Amino acid sequence: xxxxxxxxxxxxxxxxxxxxxxxxxxxxxxxxxxxxxxxxxxxxxxxxxxxxxxxxxxxxxxxxxxxxxxxxxxxxxxxxxxxxxxxxxxxxxxxxxxxxxxxxxxxxxxxxx
Numbered sequence: 196x197x198x199x200x201x202x203x204x205x206x207x208x209x210x211x212x213x214x215x216x217x218x219x220x221x222x223x224x225x226x227x228x229x230x231x232x233x234x235x236x237x238x239x240x241x242x243x244x245x246x247x248x249x250x251x252x253x254x255x256x257x258x259x260x261x262x263x264x265x266x267x268x269x270x271x272x273x274x275x276x277x278x279x280x281x282x283x284x285x286x287x288x289x290x291x292x293x294x295x296x297x298x299x300x301x302x303x304x305x306x307x308x
Contacts, residue, residue, distance in 0.1 A: 209253040209268055216241070216255025226256055236285065240265050243284065247277060 196215075199208040220226055226238040237256055244254035244267050251273070257266035269277045274292060281290035 212253035212255055212268060216253070219256055237263070237265060240281065240285065243280070244277075247280060248273070 196208055196211045199205070199211060220238075220241070226241065227235055241254055241256065244252075244265065248254060248267070248269065251270050252268045254265055254267040256263070258264050267277065278290045278292060282288065
C-alpha cells in the first residue's frame with residue numbers, strides 16, 4: 196500500500212485496501228465480537244459501504260477489529276451522501292469525516308506544546 200501511494204497509484208492502493216478488507220473478513224473473522232455475535236453492525240456497515248461505493252472507493256474493518264469501526268475511502272463527490280446514508284442507518288454521528296494530513300503522523304513532544 197505504501198509503495199502504491201509513493202508511486203501515485205491511488206487506484207491500486209484502493210484495490211489493496213479492498214483485498215486486505217476481504218482477507219480480514221474471511222480469515223481473521225473480526226467483524227464481530229465473540230462475546231456479542233448477534234451484533235452485526237460492522238458486517239452490515241461494510242456490506243452497505245461496498246454496495247454504496249461499488250468500485251469507486253474502498254472499505255474495510257479498521258482499528259482493533261472485533262466490532263470496532265470501519266474505514267471507508269469515499270470519492271469527494273460522494274462524501275456527503277455517504278455520511279448521510281451511514282448516519283440514517285446507524286444513527287447520528289455514527290460516521291465521521293476525516294482528512295489525512297499531507298505530513299502524515301508526527302511525534303509531538305512536550306516542548307512543542
